[in-house]
Amino acid sequence: MNRSIGGIWKMMLLDVRTSAAIFWAILFFVYGLLALLLYRFGGGEATTGGLTPMYIYMVILGIVALRETLPYALGMSVRRKDYYFGLLGGGLAVAAAFSAFSTLLSRIEQAVFAGADIRISFFSMPVYRTIGLGGEWGSQFVFLASAFALGMMLALLHKRFGNISLYLFFAGLFLAATALHLFDGWPAVFEWLLSLDSIVDLSLWVLPVTALLALVSFVLLRRATV
Template sequence: MTITSPALAHPASPMKRITNVARLHFANPWTTLTLPWIILGVIFIGNVSIWWIIYSASPAENRADVLSGLNFGGGNFFIFIYMMVVAIQAMSITFPYALGFGVTRRDYYLGSSLAFVILAAIYTAGLTILAAIEDATNGWGFGGSLFATIFVGDTTLERIYVQFLLFLFFFFFGSAIATVWLRWKANGVAAFFIVLGILLVAGLALVTFTDSWGALGETLVSLGRIGIVSWSLVATAISAVAGFLLLRRATPRNSA
């Protein structure tokens, strides 16, 4: 990430300090705004090509079944994972730079959070528009689903809600990982994922040994996608608070 020099030092007000930090994360739009859409465009072209091949190779009497089978796509999910990586990269690179200009850890974290919320809104809007176009064109003429998948909802409002909350989760989960790196470097990140893996395995074991898979499935079905995604706000809030607390004692990499 190439960083320019926004006016970070001695801004006039707390809000100015926070917005200057947010601007810092957009100093290199290639990483945050350009490359993700390029990769998504490549995935889109690949999907359309595959749909065309499948559609063209299918007998006319089977095309209705073929089209229904193309409704279950998940190629756009990469962008949520990518935003987690963006958060990790952005904070680990810009944190020492911002502190060098006298920015407090509190203002840095609030400014970073503002940037992540803005990015979440931008990408949610973009994906929702693409989903609407996909609906209007009957899956780009082949009945395929890349943006209007069943996983993000059937209506515009549903898609906005689901995708925005998913982006928030991955941004703030990524920021929490970044603060672990800033606080304890590679050993801390390794320990974090080891503990996370242990907790996941323990959870799976608990569900298995208590014969609760059926109950878990019924609960998820009753919650629906809106309910499930709404619960992600709990994990997002935990990640955000943990990230803020860890950043208060983090040391810039070049001074460790």
């Protein structure tokens, strides 16, 4: 790793430390509140999308990290290629750490609540329980990396073409969803999802999408202005 890439990596991760600490503090507070409510009302079971906030965080991280560091990096004459790989590497490092931490928490959660009066599935989603530690970590890593790459691309679209590009992007997503509804395509989508053997298979389909988002970001960065 050359000095420029390493500098961008460190600059990004330095900012991430604070936001990640706040993020996990809020998540644990919500978790504790949920456990307290279940205990207070005599036990029971709660299954929630505790992993969803991580994906939202990664999208926001991809947007904010680029917006905050790109002007400084280009002002310091950092090559765009070095900046790209430094920022992307930092995002992948955060995705790897988050996926490892959530995988560990899911195993702890299953062990703690096994046979207890209250059961919480906050980190231990049912789709991850049969694929092993490696499969769970790998799948979550791909999804989190994809979220970060999406955030990067959205930020660069805005940098390159302004607000109109984001309007067109989300309008295109809306039109695609509407077309699936009008032509009765959603059942086929759900049938395909159900045909997958595991969440690992889905992550393998998401992997090329992640690579495409990263490639589009690289192309946009070459033309982006501050």
